[in-house]
Amino acid sequence: MLKIENLHAEVATADGAKQILNGLTLEVGAGEVHAIMGPNGAGKSTLAYALGGRPGYEITQGSVTFDGKDLLDMEPHERAAAGLFLGFQYPVEIPGVSNVQFLREAANAQRKARGEEPLTGGEFLKLAKEKAALLRMDMDMLKRPVNVGFSGGEKKRNEMVQMGILDPKFAILDETDSGLDIDALRTVGDGINSIMRAEGKGVLLITHYQRLLDYVKPDKVHILAKGRIVKTGGPELALELEREGYEEVV
Amino acid sequence: MTDLATLPTTRDEDWRYADAAALESSDAETLTGWTEIAVPAGESRAESRDVTGVERIRVRVGKSGKFELSAVNAAPGYARLECEVTLEDGAHFEFGGVTIGGGNETREFVTRCIHVEPNATSNQVVRAVHWGKATGNFLGRIEVVRDAQKTDAAQNFRAILLEKGASANTKPELEIFADDVKCAHGAAIGALDQMAGFYMAARGIPPEIARKLQVQAFVADAFENIEDEALGERLLERALSVLEGAQL
Numbered sequence: 001m002l003k004i005e006n007l008h009a010e011v012a013t014a015d016g017a018k019q020i021l022n023g024l025t026l027e028v029g030a031g032e033v034h035a036i037m038g039p040n041g042a043g044k045s046t047l048a049y050a051l052g053g054r055p056g057y058e059i060t061q062g063s064v065t066f067d068g069k070d071l072l073d074m075e076p077h078e079r080a081a082a083g084l085f086l087g088f089q090y091p092v093e094i095p096g097v098s099n100v101q102f103l104r105e106a107a108n109a110q111r112k113a114r115g116e117e118p119l120t121g122g123e124f125l126k127l128a129k130e131k132a133a134l135l136r137m138d139m140d141m142l143k144r145p146v147n148v149g150f151s152g153g154e155k156k157r158n159e160m161v162q163m164g165i166l167d168p169k170f171a172i173l174d175e176t177d178s179g180l181d182i183d184a185l186r187t188v189g190d191g192i193n194s195i196m197r198a199e200g201k202g203v204l205l206i207t208h209y210q211r212l213l214d215y216v217k218p219d220k221v222h223i224l225a226k227g228r229i230v231k232t233g234g235p236e237l238a239l240e241l242e243r244e245g246y247e248e249v250v
Numbered sequence: 251m252t253d254l255a256t257l258p259t260t261r262d263e264d265w266r267y268a269d270a271a272a273l274e275s276s277d278a279e280t281l282t283g284w285t286e287i288a289v290p291a292g293e294s295r296a297e298s299r300d301v302t303g304v305e306r307i308r309v310r311v312g313k314s315g316k317f318e319l320s321a322v323n324a325a326p327g328y329a330r331l332e333c334e335v336t337l338e339d340g341a342h343f344e345f346g347g348v349t350i351g352g353g354n355e356t357r358e359f360v361t362r363c364i365h366v367e368p369n370a371t372s373n374q375v376v377r378a379v380h381w382g383k384a385t386g387n388f389l390g391r392i393e394v395v396r397d398a399q400k401t402d403a404a405q406n407f408r409a410i411l412l413e414k415g416a417s418a419n420t421k422p423e424l425e426i427f428a429d430d431v432k433c434a435h436g437a438a439i440g441a442l443d444q445m446a447g448f449y450m451a452a453r454g455i456p457p458e459i460a461r462k463l464q465v466q467a468f469v470a471d472a473f474e475n476i477e478d479e480a481l482g483e484r485l486l487e488r489a490l491s492v493l494e495g496a497q498l
């Protein structure tokens with residue numbers, strides 16, 4: 001359902017464009033969960049941003065198709081409406097805009113783009129309550145400005161509440177497990193399974209640790225180094241990495 | 251009648267950022283006249299303006315009285331609201347203002363807040379949002395006379411420029427002749443937070459709605475302390491309505 005071929009991407013920096021992705025190829029089928037692991041600075045977040053269409057991230061070569069459509073041809077908000085969800089490694093704070101307002105605008109903008117009726121205030125709140133409960137997040141937090149003053153772990157949990165409300169077809173989760181305490185990790189793992197483990201859905205899980213993969217079992221594990229996939233294996237590859245480190249395995 | 255000698259020009263301190271051409275075509279009475287308001291001791295008075303053209307308000311607030319001024323300056327031409335407030339013992343002045351708009355226009359607020367007796371407080375919050383070749387200004391002067399101890403005066407100006415050609419000016423001026431006073435002022439001019447814009451897009455929010463949410467959050471600061479909440483809402487809506495028609 002997500003097919004990335006020979007992707008080359010540059011990031012705009014203070015000293016000009018810097019090439020980060022160097023011919024990355026990867027395919028995730030419907031109903032699958034793939035994990036991406038790799039050393040710091042390998043380009044994992046760059047891949048996530050490039051797929052999300054972040055300004056300043058230029059694709060210089062290659063292609064990405066999502067459900068048969070050219071993903072790179074769509075604006076960032078159109079990619080979301082098409083069913084792509086990006087869980088941020090560093091969720092962004094938006095002062096003065098409440099989570100509820102933000103998510104209701106988001107849900108209804110997506111529905112509008114798909115030609116569906118908007119959710120009423122009541123319908124939205126019911127959905128929000130249900131997903132907040134699933135992720136064990138206090139409803140009061142949803143009334144606060146988006147991520148402002150949230151702890152690191154609360155921000156990650158909030159990403160998953162958002163994913164639950166928006167119910168995407170495909171999620172790219174960039175280190176959603178980083179910063180979570182042990183109980184929160186299980187809650188988030190269960191949340192990912194309950195929201196995304198379904199026919200016709202897919203997940204790309206970027207992580208540094210085996211632990212999340214105990215809860216969300218990957219079909220495949222890829223190692224990303226220096227801007228490309230250098231090794232692919234089954235779940236055992238993550239265990240091997242945990243034991244031996246990148247230098248031994250790659 | 252028009253007396254050329256008294257017409258202000260941009261060489262005058264208080265008019266330095268004004269639209270010179272607009273000044274020349276205005277009559278002296280408008281530019282130099284005042285609407286006078288007296289707030290009796292212990293009473294409250296609120297005024298609100300949808301600014302068009304030039305208006306000047308001069309207020310004296312009696313002991314422990316309160317004067318609240320709120321305004322949106324989104325005029326289709328040069329527009330200026332000027333307010334001179336004199337505060338007696340324990341009086342308070344609250345000002346919330348927004349300049350917003352595009353085009354080639356200059357929209358400005360000019361305040362002069364005079365603390366003539368002790369214990370008076372003032373709080374001024376101005377937000378500016380501009381695009382095209384528009385300019386937004388806030389000139390705020392605070393004067394604290396000798397013996398006006400325990401004065402607490404705060405001023406905060408922030409501007410967001412949505413396009414390169416737009417600009418904003420601020421010029422806080424403090425003249426303080428008492429020693430036991432608190433005067434705080436802050437000013438910042440910037441652009442919309444791009445990362446927040448991308449975050450919203452990643453959740454499916456199109457750029458024009460993302461911009462509106464961000465501007466709404468930004469501008470709302472100015473009306474946070476307005477006592478009449480419904481009035482605050484109306485001012486916010488008025489300010490945002492300008493953004494809706496903007497070609498950005």
Ligand SMILES: Nc1ncnc2c1ncn2[C@@H]1O[C@H](COP(=O)(O)OP(=O)(O)OP(=O)(O)O)[C@@H](O)[C@H]1O
Nearest residue numbers: 011012013014020039040041042043044045046047
């Ligand atoms: N704006 C920028 N300016 C300069 N270098 C950048 C910029 N953005 C990214 N890079 C560089 O691109 C490389 C890849 O960064 P990226 O964030 O994709 O790594 P990552 O694999 O996600 O690492 P981590 O595991 O630490 O999150 C890094 O070397 C980083 O320094």
Ligand SMILES: [Mg+2]
Nearest residue numbers: 044045046089
């Ligand atoms: Mg990263």
